[in-house]
Amino acid sequence: MSGPYSRGVSYSPSESFEYTALQFATRRNSIEQVKYLVESGTELDTGPDPALHLALRKGHVNIAIVLLEAGANYEITDSNGDRPIHIACAAGLIEVVKVLCALGCNLEVPTRKGLFPLHLATKYGHIAVVRCLCAAGCNIEVRNYDNIRADITALKYGYNDIAELLDRLRASGQRDHYARQLVPTSRPALKLSLRLLGHSGVGKTSFVKSLGAGLFSSFFRRSSSLTSSKSRPSSPINSSQIEMDVTSCQNSLTFESSAHHYHSTKGIHIQNMDVSNVGDIVVWDFSGQESYFPIYHHFLRPSAYTITAVLFSLDEPQSVQVQQVCFWLNFLLARQKADLPFAEYGPIILIATHIDLTRAPKTQHGDWVSSDAQKTLETVQKLLPHIQNLMDTVLVVDNNVPASHAFKQFKSILANIKQNIVQQTIGTWTGLLEHSVSWIHNLRTEYEAFPVLPRSLFDDTLRNHINLLASDEHIQEMLNQLQLMGEVHCINHLVVLNVPWLGSQLIGELLSHHFISHAREIGVYTAEDFQSSYTQCESASVLELLESMDLCVQCDVDGEIEFEFPIYIQTETLKGLWEPNDTRYSSRNATFGGLRFYTSSGIYYMFKAIFCHIQLHLRRNLLAVYAESDSDLFQWRSGSKFCNLDLEGLITLDEDQQQGNQYIEIKVRGPSNSSHCCFYFLDNITSTVRKAIDIVCPGLLIETHILSPEELKLYADDPFCYSPQLVTTAIMEAESTLDIILYNPNTHSHETISQMIMFDDIDLAKHIQWGCVLSVHELSGPIKLRLCGFLDPPDPHGRDWCLLALRLGLCQKKIAALISQHSSHTMRLLDTAKCTIGALITSLHELDRQDAEELVLNCAPIFKVILEHVQV
Numbered sequence: 001m002s003g004p005y006s007r008g009v010s011y012s013p014s015e016s017f018e019y020t021a022l023q024f025a026t027r028r029n030s031i032e033q034v035k036y037l038v039e040s041g042t043e044l045d046t047g048p049d050p051a052l053h054l055a056l057r058k059g060h061v062n063i064a065i066v067l068l069e070a071g072a073n074y075e076i077t078d079s080n081g082d083r084p085i086h087i088a089c090a091a092g093l094i095e096v097v098k099v100l101c102a103l104g105c106n107l108e109v110p111t112r113k114g115l116f117p118l119h120l121a122t123k124y125g126h127i128a129v130v131r132c133l134c135a136a137g138c139n140i141e142v143r144n145y146d147n148i149r150a151d152i153t154a155l156k157y158g159y160n161d162i163a164e165l166l167d168r169l170r171a172s173g174q175r176d177h178y179a180r181q182l183v184p185t186s187r188p189a190l191k192l193s194l195r196l197l198g199h200s201g202v203g204k205t206s207f208v209k210s211l212g213a214g215l216f217s218s219f220f221r222r223s224s225s226l227t228s229s230k231s232r233p234s235s236p237i238n239s240s241q242i243e244m245d246v247t248s249c250q251n252s253l254t255f256e257s258s259a260h261h262y263h264s265t266k267g268i269h270i271q272n273m274d275v276s277n278v279g280d281i282v283v284w285d286f287s288g289q290e291s292y293f294p295i296y297h298h299f300l301r302p303s304a305y306t307i308t309a310v311l312f313s314l315d316e317p318q319s320v321q322v323q324q325v326c327f328w329l330n331f332l333l334a335r336q337k338a339d340l341p342f343a344e345y346g347p348i349i350l351i352a353t354h355i356d357l358t359r360a361p362k363t364q365h366g367d368w369v370s371s372d373a374q375k376t377l378e379t380v381q382k383l384l385p386h387i388q389n390l391m392d393t394v395l396v397v398d399n400n401v402p403a404s405h406a407f408k409q410f411k412s413i414l415a416n417i418k419q420n421i422v423q424q425t426i427g428t429w430t431g432l433l434e435h436s437v438s439w440i441h442n443l444r445t446e447y448e449a450f451p452v453l454p455r456s457l458f459d460d461t462l463r464n465h466i467n468l469l470a471s472d473e474h475i476q477e478m479l480n481q482l483q484l485m486g487e488v489h490c491i492n493h494l495v496v497l498n499v500p501w502l503g504s505q506l507i508g509e510l511l512s513h514h515f516i517s518h519a520r521e522i523g524v525y526t527a528e529d530f531q532s533s534y535t536q537c538e539s540a541s542v543l544e545l546l547e548s549m550d551l552c553v554q555c556d557v558d559g560e561i562e563f564e565f566p567i568y569i570q571t572e573t574l575k576g577l578w579e580p581n582d583t584r585y586s587s588r589n590a591t592f593g594g595l596r597f598y599t600s601s602g603i604y605y606m607f608k609a610i611f612c613h614i615q616l617h618l619r620r621n622l623l624a625v626y627a628e629s630d631s632d633l634f635q636w637r638s639g640s641k642f643c644n645l646d647l648e649g650l651i652t653l654d655e656d657q658q659q660g661n662q663y664i665e666i667k668v669r670g671p672s673n674s675s676h677c678c679f680y681f682l683d684n685i686t687s688t689v690r691k692a693i694d695i696v697c698p699g700l701l702i703e704t705h706i707l708s709p710e711e712l713k714l715y716a717d718d719p720f721c722y723s724p725q726l727v728t729t730a731i732m733e734a735e736s737t738l739d740i741i742l743y744n745p746n747t748h749s750h751e752t753i754s755q756m757i758m759f760d761d762i763d764l765a766k767h768i769q770w771g772c773v774l775s776v777h778e779l780s781g782p783i784k785l786r787l788c789g790f791l792d793p794p795d796p797h798g799r800d801w802c803l804l805a806l807r808l809g810l811c812q813k814k815i816a817a818l819i820s821q822h823s824s825h826t827m828r829l830l831d832t833a834k835c836t837i838g839a840l841i842t843s844l845h846e847l848d849r850q851d852a853e854e855l856v857l858n859c860a861p862i863f864k865v866i867l868e869h870v871q872v
């Protein structure tokens with residue numbers, strides 16, 4: 001064995017001993033077998049080299065932990081005279097050291113050579129292990145058989161950081177204090193967050209002001225509103241355009257910024273607020289202005305400690321209210337991974353504002369009654385049945401009357417939520433967290449000009465000022481808590497110390513309509529150019545932060561460093577980008593192919609906020625994958641052209657006038673006999689686009705439609721799109737996939753599946769796996785979530801998850817095991833069922849669940865590309 005095992009604790013396993021099944025399984029790293037043997041009660045500590053020691057020698061951490069949890073003896077030595085703690089410390093197996101310390105293992109025993117666990121960790125430079133041992137109370141004064149302390153060992157082997165740590169621990173005499181700080185207390189760590197979403201002008205900021213208003217200021221707000229009510233903003237939705245039937249796919253959501261007569265929120269306004277009867281909460285007021293949407297995903301992660309309020313104005317027609325609410329619920333859902341337990345997503349409440357501008361009646365107690373608000377809630381519930389955490393109540397407010405019953409009701413809802421989740425937070429509050437809150441406060445002053453620290457500097461500073469023994473995990477856990485409390489915001493390797501500054505000053509300015517309209521048309525800046533446009537902070541630091549937020553990408557253009565900001569690109573479509581008369585692609589055998597991404601029905605206007613991220617990832621892809629080859633990427637507003645040798649790809653954001661929805665189109669073309677290259681080229685672009693969508697909107701449902709290659713070749717303005725439902729149904733019904741032909745109503749001709757997907761090269765079939773033969777486990781989280789919405793509620797004819805489970809071949813016992821109070825039955829079924837997507841579609845069809853069947857047909861992958869090692 002190489003590495004520290006052989007050097008640190010020299011080891012020669014006893015040859016004469018015959019291994020047990022457990023030892024064999026351990027050596028082979030077969031965790032399943034180890035678990036099986038442990039569960040069947042096998043002897044754990046047999047022989048001179050017990051399984052636990054063997055696992056550690058081999059570095060099989062998971063097996064070692066299984067054995068420890070099963071009760072393996074951790075205080076015995078192996079044939080070499082080493083205990084598990086010796087082997088783990090020498091090898092730096094921090095996870096095992098943590099478990100051993102938690103079990104109370106003896107840390108003051110030397111190896112045969114007289115090295116203590118602390119000496120071993122020190123000798124091999126494992127500072128995390130040293131911290132863990134010190135926090136667990138090991139003796140830092142202990143000397144080995146040569147009378148040498150561990151800090152001297154550290155110096156001898158060149159680990160000055162460890163030597164300094166041990167020195168400081170000895171000098172400060174604070175070791176016990178540090179250790180105590182890391183222990184969770186029974187104090188709840190809860191600080192509720194309130195997020196407000198909604199179109200511009202619906203009254204989010206006014207709601208927050210009223211929520212925070214005391215009795216005296218309530219009077220003031222009321223009287224000032226009476227004088228200002230005439231200056232209510234014109235709605236950002238042009239009502240005259242809107243004649244929407246919410247059941248149809250036509251829609252008219254618009255975000256055109258009108259000249260507001262009020263002070264519209266810039267970016268995200270984040271503030272701490274002390275709400276009477278609730279306590280401290282953090283309020284996140286998200287501006288309704290569209291230019292800020294591209295960064296909201298950073299701040300809309302799921303959290304059980306957050307309530308999200310979606311506001312709408314009763315002054316709008318009801319169809320517009322429904323459409324706006326659906327937009328924001330879909331917006332939120334799209335930005336949250338769909339695979340967490342329901343309890344991880346905080347509740348969502350609808351708030352109807354501007355009731356005072358309607359003719360709604362009041363009760364005798366002076367409370368408003370609005371059947372419109374109730375109708376909007378009910379319609380939304382019907383349209384989006386899968387949103388499980390939408391509260392069954394809608395609050396009706398006149399934002400100018402903070403003392404009204406509605407605000408009291410909202411406060412009591414907040415207090416209830418807080419009460420319900422307070423138990424979950426027990427065990428998260430530590431002395432480290434407590435000290436950090438005030439420390440960060442001071443740090444903010446120190447870094448006032450630019451309150452951002454790289455994570456490594458943050459960790460070092462925290463250890464130097466607060467706790468020398470805090471491990472990376474302690475700090476991570478503490479940062480998670482601080483982030484929930486709105487004290488910091490972590491983006492990749494950066495820690496932002498002042499979150500309100502990030503939301504309002506930085507983002508609020510750089511993504512404001514004003515800044516964007518004055519930005520450079522081509523969206524490219526050098527650091528100096530950027531500095532002259534944004535003078536508030538030093539440009540290098542800001543650019544680093546913006547790059548980690550995926551707002552810009554750094555490029556080296558002939559030795560000069562430039563930053564491309566897709567969000568600022570305003571250049572209109574370049575002429576001559578996709579010329580039919582380009583001779584390379586005009587021969588009869590030239591190759592064409594493409595597809596469109598649509599959002600699933602009922603979800604509108606999601607792509608605009610994502611498209612700048614797609615452009616950013618296309619640039620990164622070019623730099624990472626195609627840097628060496630003859631490639632180029634041209635980008636303009638709503639489009640990119642990617643060229644590699646003779647292949648060309650066009651990626652655009654377009655709007656379907658008929659459907660009233662946006663889509664992303666990707667098409668590629670190549671010269672004669674380039675099918676193979678085109679196929680992988682298209683796959684590379686498609687994967688890059690999907691990656692960007694998944695990063696921004698991991699919960700978004702996407703449909704992939706295939707464009708008619710024949711019409712692409714003819715440069716048709718609006719080529720026919722074969723829907724995923726059409727293609728997958730044909731694949732499932734066909735005897736042989738390659739025989740499939742589909743009718744194109746535009747050209748009145750037929751196209752084969754090979755033409756549509758494989759650039760007419762049948763050989764490529766071996767690089768494809770059809771979607772219907774993939775396992776159901778490959779269905780994306782959002783599809784599964786929708787299926788839960790369809791199949792969880794009991795069906796009057798029994799056509800729900802239960803019958804589906806029967807059809808998928810599960811026995812009664814297994815079906816009974818799917819029933820759970822805490823998670824969706826359908827989700828559990830989809831996670832356990834061992835069947836293909838095709839079998840699921842067939843079963844749903846047989847069950848006559850057209851809704852669920854269509855969903856899977858439309859959103860499941862049509863095919864998956866098996867990647868080759870050598871690509872274009």
Ligand SMILES: Nc1nc2c(ncn2[C@@H]2O[C@H](COP(=O)(O)OP(=O)(O)OP(=O)(O)O)[C@@H](O)[C@H]2O)c(=O)[nH]1
Pocket residue numbers: 198199200201202203204205206207229231232233261262263264265266286287288289353354355356357397398399400
């Ligand atoms: N009459 C009446 N006016 C309201 C009500 N709520 C808000 N307003 C007015 O509507 C205007 C816009 O309100 P804001 O609270 O700033 O809107 P917002 O949702 O924060 O808008 P953005 O910051 O642009 O996203 C202001 O002039 C408010 O005084 C309400 O319930 N009744």
